[in-house]
Amino acid sequence: xxxxxxxxxxxxxxxxxxxxxxxxxxxxxxxxxxxxxxxxxxxxxxxxxxxxxxxxxxxxxxxxxxxxxxxxxxxxxxxxxxxxxxxxxxxxxxxxxxxxxxxxxxxxxxxxxxxxxxxxxxxxxxxxxxxxxxxxxxxxxxxxxxxxxxxxxxxxxxxxxxxxxxxxxxxxxxxxxxxxxxxxxxxxxxxxxxxxxxxxxxxxxxxxxxxxxxxxxxxxxxxxxxxxxxxxxxxxxxxxxxxxxxxxxxxxxxxxxxxxxxxxxxxxxxxxxxxxxxxxxxxxxxxxxxxxxxxxxxxxxxxxxxxxxxxxxxxxxxxxxxxxxxxxxxxxxxxxxxxxxxxxxxxxxxxxxxxxxxxxxxxxxxxxxxxxxxxxxxxxxxxxxxxxxxxxxxxxxxxxxxxxxxxxxxxxxxxxxxxxxxxxxxxxxxxxxxxxxxxxxxxxxxxxxxxxxxxxxxxxxxxxxxxxxxxxxxxxxxxxxxxxxxxxxxxxxxxxxxxxxxxxxxxxxxxxxxxxxxxxxxxxxxxxxxxxxxxxxxxxxxxxxxxxxxxxxxxxxxxxxxxxxxxxxxxxxxxxxxxxxxxxxxxxxxxxxxxxxxxxxxxxxxxxxxxxxxxxxxxxxxxxxxxxxxxxxxxxxxxxxxxxxxxxxxxxxxxxxxxxxxxxxxxxxxxxxxxxxxxxxxxxxxxxxxxxxxxxxxxxxxxxxxxxxxxxxxxxxxxxxxxxxxxxxxxxxxxxxxxxxxxxxxxxxxxxxxxxxxxxxxxxxxxxxxxxxxxxxxxxxxxxxxxxxxxxxxxxxxxxxxxxxxxxxxxxx
Amino acid sequence: xxxxxxxxxxxxxxxxxxxxxxxxxxxxxxxxxxxxxxxxxxxxxxxxxxxxxxxxxxxxxxxxxxxxxxxxxxxxxxxxxxxxxxxxxxxxxxxxxxxxxxxxxxxxxxxxxxxxxxxxxxxxxxxxxxxxxxxxxxxxxxxxxxxxxxxxxxxxxxxxxx
Numbered sequence: 001x002x003x004x005x006x007x008x009x010x011x012x013x014x015x016x017x018x019x020x021x022x023x024x025x026x027x028x029x030x031x032x033x034x035x036x037x038x039x040x041x042x043x044x045x046x047x048x049x050x051x052x053x054x055x056x057x058x059x060x061x062x063x064x065x066x067x068x069x070x071x072x073x074x075x076x077x078x079x080x081x082x083x084x085x086x087x088x089x090x091x092x093x094x095x096x097x098x099x100x101x102x103x104x105x106x107x108x109x110x111x112x113x114x115x116x117x118x119x120x121x122x123x124x125x126x127x128x129x130x131x132x133x134x135x136x137x138x139x140x141x142x143x144x145x146x147x148x149x150x151x152x153x154x155x156x157x158x159x160x161x162x163x164x165x166x167x168x169x170x171x172x173x174x175x176x177x178x179x180x181x182x183x184x185x186x187x188x189x190x191x192x193x194x195x196x197x198x199x200x201x202x203x204x205x206x207x208x209x210x211x212x213x214x215x216x217x218x219x220x221x222x223x224x225x226x227x228x229x230x231x232x233x234x235x236x237x238x239x240x241x242x243x244x245x246x247x248x249x250x251x252x253x254x255x256x257x258x259x260x261x262x263x264x265x266x267x268x269x270x271x272x273x274x275x276x277x278x279x280x281x282x283x284x285x286x287x288x289x290x291x292x293x294x295x296x297x298x299x300x301x302x303x304x305x306x307x308x309x310x311x312x313x314x315x316x317x318x319x320x321x322x323x324x325x326x327x328x329x330x331x332x333x334x335x336x337x338x339x340x341x342x343x344x345x346x347x348x349x350x351x352x353x354x355x356x357x358x359x360x361x362x363x364x365x366x367x368x369x370x371x372x373x374x375x376x377x378x379x380x381x382x383x384x385x386x387x388x389x390x391x392x393x394x395x396x397x398x399x400x401x402x403x404x405x406x407x408x409x410x411x412x413x414x415x416x417x418x419x420x421x422x423x424x425x426x427x428x429x430x431x432x433x434x435x436x437x438x439x440x441x442x443x444x445x446x447x448x449x450x451x452x453x454x455x456x457x458x459x460x461x462x463x464x465x466x467x468x469x470x471x472x473x474x475x476x477x478x479x480x481x482x483x484x485x486x487x488x489x490x491x492x493x494x495x496x497x498x499x500x501x502x503x504x505x506x507x508x509x510x511x512x513x514x515x516x517x518x519x520x521x522x523x524x525x526x527x528x529x530x531x532x533x534x535x536x537x538x539x540x541x542x543x544x545x546x547x548x549x550x551x552x553x554x555x556x557x558x559x560x561x562x563x564x565x566x567x568x569x570x571x572x573x574x575x576x577x578x579x580x581x582x583x584x585x586x587x588x589x590x591x592x593x594x595x596x597x598x599x600x601x602x603x604x605x606x607x608x609x610x611x612x613x614x615x616x617x618x619x620x621x622x623x624x625x626x627x628x629x630x631x632x633x634x635x636x637x638x639x640x641x642x643x644x645x646x647x648x649x650x651x652x653x654x655x656x657x658x659x660x661x662x663x664x665x666x667x668x669x670x671x672x673x674x675x676x677x678x679x680x681x682x683x684x685x686x687x688x689x690x691x692x693x694x695x696x697x698x699x700x701x702x703x704x705x706x707x708x709x710x711x712x713x714x715x716x717x718x719x720x721x722x723x724x725x726x727x728x729x730x731x732x733x734x735x736x737x738x739x740x741x742x743x744x745x746x747x748x749x750x751x752x753x754x755x756x757x758x759x760x761x762x763x764x765x766x767x768x769x770x771x772x773x774x775x776x777x778x779x780x781x782x783x784x785x786x787x788x789x790x791x792x793x794x795x796x797x798x799x800x801x802x803x804x805x806x807x808x809x810x811x812x813x
Numbered sequence: 814x815x816x817x818x819x820x821x822x823x824x825x826x827x828x829x830x831x832x833x834x835x836x837x838x839x840x841x842x843x844x845x846x847x848x849x850x851x852x853x854x855x856x857x858x859x860x861x862x863x864x865x866x867x868x869x870x871x872x873x874x875x876x877x878x879x880x881x882x883x884x885x886x887x888x889x890x891x892x893x894x895x896x897x898x899x900x901x902x903x904x905x906x907x908x909x910x911x912x913x914x915x916x917x918x919x920x921x922x923x924x925x926x927x928x929x930x931x932x933x934x935x936x937x938x939x940x941x942x943x944x945x946x947x948x949x950x951x952x953x954x955x956x957x958x959x960x961x962x963x964x965x966x967x968x969x970x971x972x973x974x975x
Contacts, residue, residue, distance in 0.1 A: 020906055027914025028902040028921065030849015030889035037848035196853040196861055196915040196949055246851070246915025247949050279854050485913025485950045657909045661955055665912060668952030694858040694947070702940040702953045 010563055010572075014498040015722050018657035021490045022504055023244070023483060035200035035216040035243040040272035043202070044073055044113040046262050047120035047275070049127050050284065051102035051109055054138075054354035054687040055151065056131035058100050061110060065126035071119035074268050075127070077110045081264055085226045087219075087254045087359075089456050091161075091321025093152055096230060096260035102131070103151050103319035104354050105688060106284025108257050113265040113273050136354040138683040140293055140316050141782050143351030151319060151352040161317050161350040162325050166332065166612055167789035168404040169343030169797055174308025178299025180383060184376045185295050187753045187778045188368035188736075190316065191677040192288035193361050194699055197246020199285060200276040201259045203266035211267065212239045215259050218252045218484055219522030222455065224514045226255030227263055242512035245523075248484035249669070250360035253524045254287050254322055283692035287359030288679060290327055290350075291316040292368040295781045300380055304391035308343040311335055313369060314781055315350040315358070322359035324350050326455075326615050330365025333616030335373055336403035337446045338414060338623070339395045342796060344404045347786045354687045356679070360524060362669055363447065363729045367736065371754055374443035374737030378744065387431070388442050388741070389422050404794040406608030406801050410620050411725070413649030413715040414444060417625035420647035420711040425627040431745060437632055439746025444625045445733025449651075449719075449726040450527025452603045452617030461600035463531035464518030467496065467539040469547075469595040473567075473582025475500065475507045477539075480520030481532045482512035486728045487658040488528045492536050494654050495721055499540035500547075501564025502581055518598070526726035529654060530619055531601045533721035538599030546595060550587035551579055604719070610792045610803040619719040622726045623649040626667070626734035630742040637762030639743060641671055644735070647711035651725035656712060662727040663710045670735025672700050676755050752777025818882040822847070823891025831878050837871075838862045840878035841888060849889040849918045853947070860946030863919035864888050870926035872919075872945075889918035892925065900966040901925045901959070910959030912950035920946045924960045932967060934960070 026032045063075040078099035086092040098109050110127050114120035134149045143159040155161040175181060201215035211233065217223050220242040228235035245252055258275045265273040277285065293314040299307040313331040317324045332346030363370075381391040397403065399412045421442070422428070430440045454462060466478040477496050483489040489511060493504040511517060520532055544564060551569045552559040555577055563572045570578025579587065588595050606617030626646040632639050644667050653659045676698040682688045691697050716723020740751045749764035753776055760776040768774025793799030815830040822845060829844055841847045841864065850873060853861035857875035864873045865887040892899040901924045904910060911917040920943065927934060927942035934942070939960045940953070948956060 018909075021909065021911075024906045024909075024911060024914065025898075027911055027917050028889075028898065028905050029893055030847070030918045032914055033848070034851070034915065036852070037842075194949055195913070196859060196947065197851070197913070198853070245913060246853075247913045249949070279856070485911075485915075487912070661909050661912055661951060664952035664954050665950045666952075669949070693856055694854040695856050699947060699949070701945075701947065702943045702957070705940075705953045708952060708954055 010565060012498060013565060014494045014504060015654050016652065016656065019494060019504055019655055021487055021658070022493045022509060023489050032244050034197055034246050035202060035214055036276045038202050038214055040202065040204060043272040043274055044115060044269060045117040045120050046111055046113050046265055046273050047124055048108040048258060048261060049110040049124045051107045052105060053102060053131050053133055054105050055134040055136040056102050057134065058098060058102060058109060059130040059132050062128040063110060066112060066123040069119065069123050069126060071115040072112055072123045073115065074113045074265055075110060076264060076268065081230055081260060083230045083232065085230050085255060086321050087222060087323055087455060088321060088325055090325055093154065093321045094257065096257040104356055106281070106356055107319065111261045111265065113269055136687050138353055138355065138681060138687045140314050140351055143353050144782050144784060151354065155352070159352045161321060161352050162328050163349045163787055164328060164612060165347045165787045165789040167345045167791045169794040171308050171310060171343055171345050174343035175299045177307040179302045180380065181297065181299045182376060182380055183295065183297045184372070184379065184752065185778045185781055186372040186375065188292045188371055189754055190289050190291035190358060190679040191673050192283060192286055192679050193249035193251030194697065195247025195249060195251055198277045198279055198282050199252060199256065199258065200274065201262050202272060202274040203262040204272040205266040205270065210237045210239065211263055212241065213259060213263055214241045214243050216245050216252055217242045218245060218248045218482060218524055220482060220512050220514055221480060221519050221521055223255045223259055227260060230260050231263055231267065239513070239515040242482040245482060245484035248523060249362045250364060250524060251287055253360055253522065256285060279694060280692045283689060284356050286356035286679070287322050289361040290358040290365065292331055293778060293781050294369060294372045296372050296376055298376060298380065302384060303394065304381065304384055304386050305395050306339060306341050309335060309341050310345040311369060312781065313348045314784065315348065316353055317350045318353055318355040318357035320357035322357045324358065327360065327365040329612060329615035331369050334366050334446055335369055336405050337397055337407055337409055337621050338444055339392060340397055342404055343794065345789065349784050355681055362666065363732050364525065366447065367733050370445050370733045371737045374734065375740055375752060378741045389418060389427060392444060393418050402607055402795045405616065406606065406613060407616050408607055410719055411651060411715045411717040412623060413713040414623035414625060416713045417623055417647035417649055418444065420713065421625050421627045421645040424709055424711065425629065425645045427627060434745070437634060437746055439632065439742040439744065440627060440629045441738045441741025441745055442627050443734040443737035443741060444623070445730055446621045446623050447726060447730030447733060448525055448618035449530040449620040449622060450603060450618055451525040452606050452619065453614040454521055461602045462527065463520045463535040463601045465532060465535040465539040465599045466518055467543050467597045469543055469585045471582070471586045471589050473580070473585055475502065476510055477507055477536060478510045478517045479532050479536065480512055480517045481528050482523050484523045486523065486528065486662060488523060488532065490658065491529050491533055491654050495533055495536045496540045499537065499544055500581065502567050526729045529724050529726060530720050533654065533724060534601040535599040537721045539597045542597035542599065543595060546592055547584045547588045550591045551584050554579065554587050607801045609801040611790060620651065620717040620725045622730040624731045624734050626738045628735070628738040628742045630739060630746060632743055632746040632761060634747055634765050637758035637765060639675060639739065639756060639761060641706045641739060643707050645709045646731055647713055648727060648731050649713040649715055649725065650727050651717040651720045652714050652723035653712055654722065654724050659712055659727050660710050663731045664708050666729065666731035667708050667735055668700060668705055670732040671705065673754060674736040674739040674756060676757060678755055749774040816879050818879055820881050821885040823887060833877065833879050835878045836874060837876040837878045837881050838873040841873060847888050847890050851915055851918060853916065858947065859916065860923060861916050861919040863922045863946065865922055865926060868929070870923045889921060892921065899925060900963040901928065903966065904959035904962035908955055908959040908962045910951065910956045916946060916948045920948060920956060924963065927960065928964055928967060932964060934964060
């Protein structure tokens with residue numbers, strides 16, 4: 001029986017129940033204060049003047065007319081903020097305001113603080129910037145071939161940001177064992193988070209030299225660090241408060257120029273300064289899904305068992321580093337955790353182009369390779385005459401195993417996920433049996449439950465929780481995590497309520513305030529439920545221990561008899577003998593002093609020790625399987641997704657209603673990516689963003705969004721709090737490949753590219769009608785000079801997780 | 814030149830002199846401090862700024878405050894009465910019709926409008942009624958559930974004469 005981990009085997013009272021969200025009443029009544037809702041007396045408004053050219057040297061900036069405009073209080077340029085920053089220590093390549101060069105349309109060059117927003121807008125027109133245009137680089141191919149001009153003067157030469165090459169096991173042997181080898185090429189177009197809330201930030205610099213920044217950020221801790229660095233003031237004098245995020249999806253995970261700018265303007269003017277980005281600016285902030293071109297070569301036995309996989313990915317990074325080095329590794333990391341891949345080679349390259357920088361979007365670097373992998377498996381199944389279900393089901397990575405690239409898989413409920421959706425969708429009676437124009441497709445996926453390593457190297461916990469109990473019976477949970485809609489505030493309350501036997505709505509949750517809450521690394525990489533959940537669990541158990549000792553003494557019953565439920569602490573053998581929760585706190589406070597406890601969480605060490613092993617390890621992996629049923633109109637190429645069945649291995653639901661919400665939201669976002677969403681540019685017209693507006697950037701409405709049938713598979717993972725794993729990102733992954741696999745079943749054409757927009761589908765259908773291949777997608781990938789791979793023996797080959805010394809690696813060749 | 818306007822918002826008359834170019838959403842947020850009405854796109858696509866104007870759901874980002882002169886407006890802050898949530902608000906809370914909550918006020922106002930026109934809608938009719946409101950979090954399914962919950966609740970109230 002599931003218990004609340006206490007000494008007494010009590011059934012769970014909160015965990016697993018569909019409680020309402022603790023922050024939702026405020027959201028239903030308009031009371032939640034998002035960043036743009038906060039105002040302070042004497043507040044100024046800031047605007048950032050952004051470059052209208054994609055690549056140019058800044059010859060001069062004249063701000064004199066702007067500063068002379070009545071109502072303008074301050075104007076700053078790059079010279080005022082000379083220190084570079086960036087989310088990753090290896091790519092500190094951004095300036096809050098460009099100093100001598102702009103790298104994309106939207107790169108900011110100056111900022112204004114004015115009495116009101118209209119004046120700030122007006123002042124922007126008065127700033128004169130003289131640019132000397134440089135050749136712009138708009139595609140992966142351009143970036144690989146154009147050595148000069150360079151967008152940045154660091155990286156792997158020319159306009160190449162990063163190249164990686166990793167090889168696990170004897171690839172030659174692997175391909176030699178194969179009965180069939182397939183090579184395929186895929187393209188996944190970039191797309192953006194499109195949070196409904198436009199980014200906003202408000203800075204206040206007070207009389208004793210301390211700075212406070214309120215910002216719609218997913219990562220207040222990293223913003224805190226970036227502010228200290230760029231403003232040259234001690235971190236101890238800076239307070240960052242993350243406001244409830246009106247949607248994040250990864251798009252609010254970088255420290256942003258507008259955050260640094262308002263802080264600087266507040267310091268200069270001595271007045272609070274707010275900035276709220278326009279929707280157009282949100283498109284320029286971006287940090288969304290990288291466009292990725294992929295080549296994958298896979299060897300299989302007749303039964304579909306993979307003998308080796310060689311995967312190449314080419315990422316269009318846009319103008320800055322952002323999370324790009326991590327994104328590059330992520331395009332090669334998680335291929336191995338679903339189906340057994342005994343030998344694996346990954347080569348990846350990220351290039352700079354003169355476009356808004358790409359970064360992490362829901363699934364960070366993994367939906368693109370997952371698309372390639374799941375579509376290729378479908379093709380392999382067809383070639384081998386196997387059912388797409390069977391080829392996957394037979395070769396699953398076993399639980400409690402280590403993959404060829406040294407990822408430790410704990411629980412794995414993928415088999416059960418596949419069974420659920422296959423049965424519910426009536427797959428056996430539909431696959432290859434539906435009339436022309438209607439089809440069904442299957443795909444799977446897996447995602448991290450938190451990155452195993454922090455962004456900057458350190459040995460400290462990834463998540464901390466402080467708990468304060470007061471003698472009135474109040475409980476306050478303090479944690480650095482920020483609710484971005486995923487429900488992290490509620491998860492903290494549920495877990496603490498479960499352990500202390502109180503109602504989640506009794507608890508005050510105070511989060512994401514660097515002055516008041518212990519560090520949590522942020523709401524990214526699906527880490528919060530597992531990591532802050534474990535920290536909260538530890539803090540709550542420590543508090544319960546103190547209360548238990550005091551109550552047992554008072555009631556004169558053995559410690560192991562004390563249990564907590566329904567706002568009481570009582571003798572489990574004689575439930576009438578007990579005290580209220582508030583009395584329990586009073587007894588403990590009398591005995592021990594003020595009751596405050598802490599909890600923290602550090603992920604287990606990864607078995608991989610090679611260079612590059614930092615990306616991919618996680619305390620646990622979630623799994624999903626989805627079946628999509630779609631109609632394809634052969635006259636128009638329009639795909640209508642009629643139904644999605646999805647099963648998600650959640651480990652254990654802390655709250656099944658919230659889990660379902662995350663699954664359905666992921667399916668929705670996956671469908672948007674599969675069918676319509678794309679960040680595209682007019683390459684021949686100066687890399688102008690085609691549609692930086694909701695008018696043109698299409699996303700699914702209530703009418704495009706289909707019914708979703710969700711199944712939760714509960715296979716508790718030993719590393720999760722109460723066994724819980726992630727759900728915020730993983731369920732997106734199977735959707736795009738399942739859609740195009742359904743298209744193939746419907747009309748017999750392969751769309752090896754995302755989004756599968758009607759023009760592409762129609763072109764493939766028409767070509768097929770002419771007796772051609774009936775495929776839409778890239779034909780090849782450009783040549784890349786790959787570095788010699790770093791070689792690692794697999795666990796099966798007796799490897800220890802370290803790279804082979806270079807000489808030994810060469811001798812082996 | 815500023816113009817004097819008189820707008821009844823959430824049951825109270827407000828008389829202000831405003832610039833003719835002032836958008837209704839800015840009037841609500843900045844002049845009256847009713848920040849529950851959100852701005853999401855500035856192009857009347859997303860619906861986060863939806864308010865009720867003389868019983869009609871309108872997108873307040875594409876309407877001037879002066880155009881609302883003489884009208885009665887209900888914003889999300891005025892929907893609950895005497896501390897009692899409106900059934901649609903209750904539905905969104907109870908049925909997990911929200912995640913980040915940013916689209917929620919506009920979504921709730923539109924849903925209330927849908928139900929005032931059609932107290933017994935099908936899921937399809939709800940989806941049609943909400944097609945002008947975007948949500949990036951939920952996939953809409955729980956939103957439809959929330960509106961159905963409200964419809965049942967409102968029918969129950971009508972039946973019992975509450």
